[in-house]
Structure formats: C-alpha cells, structure tokens
Amino acid sequence: MIDRPGNPVLRSRGILGALLLLTCLTGLALFSQGCHAQAAPPFNHPYLTWQGDPCTTMTVTFQTATVPKAVEVRYDSASHAGKPDDYPGKAAGASHQVDGLVDKRSINSAELSGLKPATRYYFVFQAENGEFSKEYLFETIANDERMIRFVDGGDVGEFPSVPGLFRSAAAQNPAFVEIGGDIAYEGGNLDEFATVDAWLNLWTEGMVAPDGRLIPLVAVIGNHEVNHESGAKERRAPFYYGYYPQGGKSYFARDFGPNLRFIALDSDHTVGHAEQVGWLKEQLQAPGGKHRIASYHVPLFPSHREFTGGDSEAGRRLWMPLFDQFHLSLGLEHHDHTFKRTKALRAGEPDPAGTVYLGDGCMGQDPRDVDAARPYLEKASSTRHFWVVDVDAEKVSCRAIGDDGKVFDACDVK
Ligand SMILES: [Fe+2]
Numbered sequence: 001m002i003d004r005p006g007n008p009v010l011r012s013r014g015i016l017g018a019l020l021l022l023t024c025l026t027g028l029a030l031f032s033q034g035c036h037a038q039a040a041p042p043f044n045h046p047y048l049t050w051q052g053d054p055c056t057t058m059t060v061t062f063q064t065a066t067v068p069k070a071v072e073v074r075y076d077s078a079s080h081a082g083k084p085d086d087y088p089g090k091a092a093g094a095s096h097q098v099d100g101l102v103d104k105r106s107i108n109s110a111e112l113s114g115l116k117p118a119t120r121y122y123f124v125f126q127a128e129n130g131e132f133s134k135e136y137l138f139e140t141i142a143n144d145e146r147m148i149r150f151v152d153g154g155d156v157g158e159f160p161s162v163p164g165l166f167r168s169a170a171a172q173n174p175a176f177v178e179i180g181g182d183i184a185y186e187g188g189n190l191d192e193f194a195t196v197d198a199w200l201n202l203w204t205e206g207m208v209a210p211d212g213r214l215i216p217l218v219a220v221i222g223n224h225e226v227n228h229e230s231g232a233k234e235r236r237a238p239f240y241y242g243y244y245p246q247g248g249k250s251y252f253a254r255d256f257g258p259n260l261r262f263i264a265l266d267s268d269h270t271v272g273h274a275e276q277v278g279w280l281k282e283q284l285q286a287p288g289g290k291h292r293i294a295s296y297h298v299p300l301f302p303s304h305r306e307f308t309g310g311d312s313e314a315g316r317r318l319w320m321p322l323f324d325q326f327h328l329s330l331g332l333e334h335h336d337h338t339f340k341r342t343k344a345l346r347a348g349e350p351d352p353a354g355t356v357y358l359g360d361g362c363m364g365q366d367p368r369d370v371d372a373a374r375p376y377l378e379k380a381s382s383t384r385h386f387w388v389v390d391v392d393a394e395k396v397s398c399r400a401i402g403d404d405g406k407v408f409d410a411c412d413v414k
Contacts, residue, residue: 039198041065041105044127047204048138048216051247054176054254055117055143058216059245060093060125061109067095068128073110075123084124084132098242099235100190109245117257118142120213138214141175141256145393148256149173152295153363153386154180154222154334158198161384161403162364166206168405169363172388173209175256180334180361181222181269181297188227188237196239218264221250222297222335222361226269233270240270251276253283260391261289265319267298267335273314280319284326291329291396291414293389294319299333301348301357303340303380304368316348323355329396329413330389334361337368339400340380341411348376356413358387358398379409 046062060073071093080086093110106128115121120139124132141148151174156162169177184199186192207215225240233250234241246252250266263283265276284292298311300320305312323331324346333340338360346354357376367382374380384403389396400409 039194039201041103041197042200042204043105044133045200045204046125046133046136046214047200048214049219049244049246050216050254051111051245052113054141054216054256056115056140057111057113058115058121058138058140059109059111060091060123061107061243061245062125062127062133064106064108064128065103066128067106068108068126069130070126071095071108071110072126073112073123074125074132075112075121077116077119077121079122079135079137082124082132082135084126087122087124089121096242098190098238100238101193101242102190103193107242111245115140118144118146136214137212138216139175143257145258147390147392148175148260149388149390150175150256150262151177151386151388152180152332152358153177154220154297154359154361155182155337156199156364157182157185158195158202159364159366162202163206164405165363165384165386165403166202168401168403169386169388170207170209170215172401174215174388176216176218177207178218178220178262178264178295178332179363180220180295180332181267182224182334182361182365183219183222184239185224186239187224188229188239190238193239196243200243217244218254218262219244219246220264220295220297220334221266221269223269237270251279255289256391258288259290259393261292263292263294265294265296267296267315268311269297273311273318277318277322281322281326284322284328290393291391292326293330293332293391293396294323294328295332296334297361298335299357299359300331301333301340301342301345301374301376302336303338303360303370303372303374303377304336307374320348327353328355330398331355331357332387333357333359336360337362337365338370338380339367339383339385339409340370341378341400341409342376343378344413345376350376356411358400383408
C-alpha cells in the first residue's frame with residue numbers, strides 16, 4: 001500500500017498514532033513532574049561546609065526526617081572501615097529545623113575542630129535510628145606553600161547538564177567547589193523544598209573526588225536564594241541560611257593557607273553593598289592571603305545584562321575602589337549565564353596591574369547571548385562552563401572547562 005495522505009485508513013491510523021503519541025507525552029510530562037515533586041530528600045547523605053578555618057575545621061551536615069536523639073560525628077586520620085567504636089575523635093553537633101518547612105525535617109551539623117592541616121580524615125555519623133553511617137572521608141586544607149585548587153561555578157539548578165558538569169568538576173580534584181549564587185533555583189520558596197532536595201542529591205552524588213573524598217561546598221548567595229518576604233535574612237533566604245552552615249552570614253572570608261584569601265560577598269540579596277564596605281576593606285588590607293579572590297553573584301562587568309544595572313553599578317561604586325586599592329587578583333562573577341573573561345581592569349579601564357573578572361555563572365543554566373563589543377571584555381561567549389582556579393605563591397592560573405569536559409580558555413593573573 002502506498003502511503004498517501006488521501007487514504008482514509010492511513011489517515012485514521014495517523015490520527016490514532018498522533019493521539020497515542022500525545023497520551024505518551026502527557027504521561028511522560030506528568031511522570032517527570034511527579035518525579036520532580038517527589039524528589040527523594042537527601043536524608044543521611046552528608047555534605048561539607050566551613051564555618052571556621054578550613055585548615056583545622058570541617059562542618060559535616062546531614063539531614064534526617066526526624067530529630068535524631070544525638071548528633072555525633074566520629075573521626076580519625078586513619079580508616080576504621082566504619083566501626084564506630086574505633087574512631088577516637090568525637091564531635092557533638094546540633095539539630096535545627098527551617099521555620100515553616102512543611103516536612104519539619106531535621107538539619108544536623110557538627111563542626112570538627114582542632115584538625116591537622118593537609119590531613120585526610122575518615123568519619124562516620126550517627127543516623128536518626130542510632131546506628132552509624134558508613135565511612136566517609138574529607139581532607140583539611142594545607143597551611144603551607146603548596147598549590148591549592150578550587151572550582152568556581154554559578155547559576156546551577158538541576159538542569160540536565162548539571163550531573164556531567166559536576167562529574168567533570170569533581171574529576172579536577174578541587175579542594176572545594178564554590179557556587180556563586182543561584183544554587184538550586186527554589187527562589188527561597190519553602191514550598192519548593194523538593195527543588196533543593198533534587199539539587200542536593202546531585203551535589204552529594206556528584207561532588208566526590210576520584211579517591212572518594214567528599215568535596216566541600218562554599219555557597220555564595222544569589223537572587224534565586226531569596227523570596228519576597230520581609231524580616232530576618234534567614235526568613236528571606238531560608239535554605240541558604242538553613243541548609244549550608246557557614247557561620248550565619250552571606251559575606252565571609254576564609255584563608256585557604258598563606259596564598260589564598262577567599263572573600264564571599266552578598267550582592268544585595270540579603271545584605272546591601274554599602275553595609276559590607278568597612279568589613280571588605282578590613283579583609284583586603286589584613287596581612288596574609290597573598291592572593292585575594294572575591295566571589296559574588298551580580299557582576300560588576302556584565303556580559304549579557306545592562307552595564308547600568310543597579311547592583312552592577314553599586315558594586316562598581318562601592319566595592320571596586322577597594323578591589324583596586326588593595327589589588328584583588330580575581331573577581332568571580334555570575335548571574336548572566338554566559339562565559340566571560342575581562343581584561344585586567346582598574347577603575348573600569350584596562351590596566352595590566354588591575355583585576356581580572358571571570359564569569360558569568362553558567363554551570364547548568366541555559367547560556368544567554370553576550371554583548372562581546374563591550375570594551376572591558378577580553379573574551380565572551382554563550383558557553384556552559386565552570387572555572388578551575390589554581391593558586392600558589394607566584395600566580396593564579398585559571399582554566400574554563402565546558403560541558404564537553406574540555407578546556408576552552410585559560411589565563412594567569414597575579
Ligand atoms: Fe542570578
């Protein structure tokens with residue numbers, strides 16, 4: 001039989017086929033929505049952050065459905081194959097709940113302190129049923145001249161590209177991964193907890209170094225961490241403050257050994273630019289931290305959005321003079337969903353002794369168009385990527401890696 005559109009049998013078969021296809025697609029859509037809404041919470045999957053010195057502390061967090069009787073992490077610099085009684089170190093922690101979160105889950109954290117730098121630690125933690133977890137491991141940061149590597153990315157979410165990008169980032173064996181805002185895209189909305197669950201599942205599954213080490217998270221705040229409520233910052237960004245213990249602030253500085261002072265800033269999501277100026281100056285002028293690198297969400301030198309955007313302008317007016325005065329090595333910028341590298345800039349003008357700004361947050365999100373004609377840009381494109389940053393006493397080496405796992409840009413700065 002010849003397949004002719006005029007044939008009534010074939011036409012009815014075509015209509016039936018189309019109906020069948022429509023039913024399947026609707027079913028798939030409902031199924032995927034259902035999966036999204038019911039993303040399994042990351043209960044009993046530990047993740048790591050810092051509240052203090054990354055050379056001597058580590059904070060272990062795990063979530064549970066109910067409040068455990070006790071929060072305890074047991075640890076040692078030797079493996080004990082998960083036998084809880086064999087770990088001499090014990091760190092007691094605390095549980096809290098996020099106000100208004102409907103499932104009333106428990107967020108359990110313990111800070112391990114007094115650790116040796118550049119040391120691998122093995123740990124287990126007590127789950128809500130009183131039993132101990134399997135053994136996990138982390139490594140403290142070296143407090144000496146050896147090179148430190150970290151990854152920067154932003155605007156992540158739970159998009160299909162994220163698992164591959166996370167795998168690729170973890171394969172670089174970074175000491176930590178810093179997300180420069182717009183982490184899960186729940187918008188600070190308590191009803192969207194499943195979105196954060198899905199993101200945390202991707203994180204805990206993906207951010208494991210080749211040797212099994214858990215990679216710590218440094219979380220910088222972005223506009224999609226924040227809702228439209230008023231009141232305390234913890235209410236406006238409930239997951240950012242509630243899930244990732246970092247000392248209770250959205251701006252903080254950490255020295256990763258003598259060569260890297262990492263400064264996280266809040267580009268007016270829960271704290272305004274002006275409020276951080278005095279503190280930022282102290283961090284930039286204090287001794288130590290040979291290379292100072294700052295990360296914040298809204299770019300001072302955007303590659304997609306308007307140059308005159310309010311938070312970009314505020315960053316240039318209030319923070320940039322300090323970046324210039326105390327020589328910030330790198331400004332890590334996000335929010336625009338593009339790849340960009342600026343020229344070295346002082347006061348916004350090309351100057352070899354100035355600061356290079358890298359961005360612009362595209363570690364999962366769909367890339368946007370760039371305005372490559374802007375005079376401050378050295379290079380820009382619509383490319384998903386993350387940055388790998390190697391810091392030693394001499395220089396800061398940066399490589400951009402795309403979602404094909406390949407390096408497509410590199411630069412050295414001082
Ligand atoms: Fe953003």
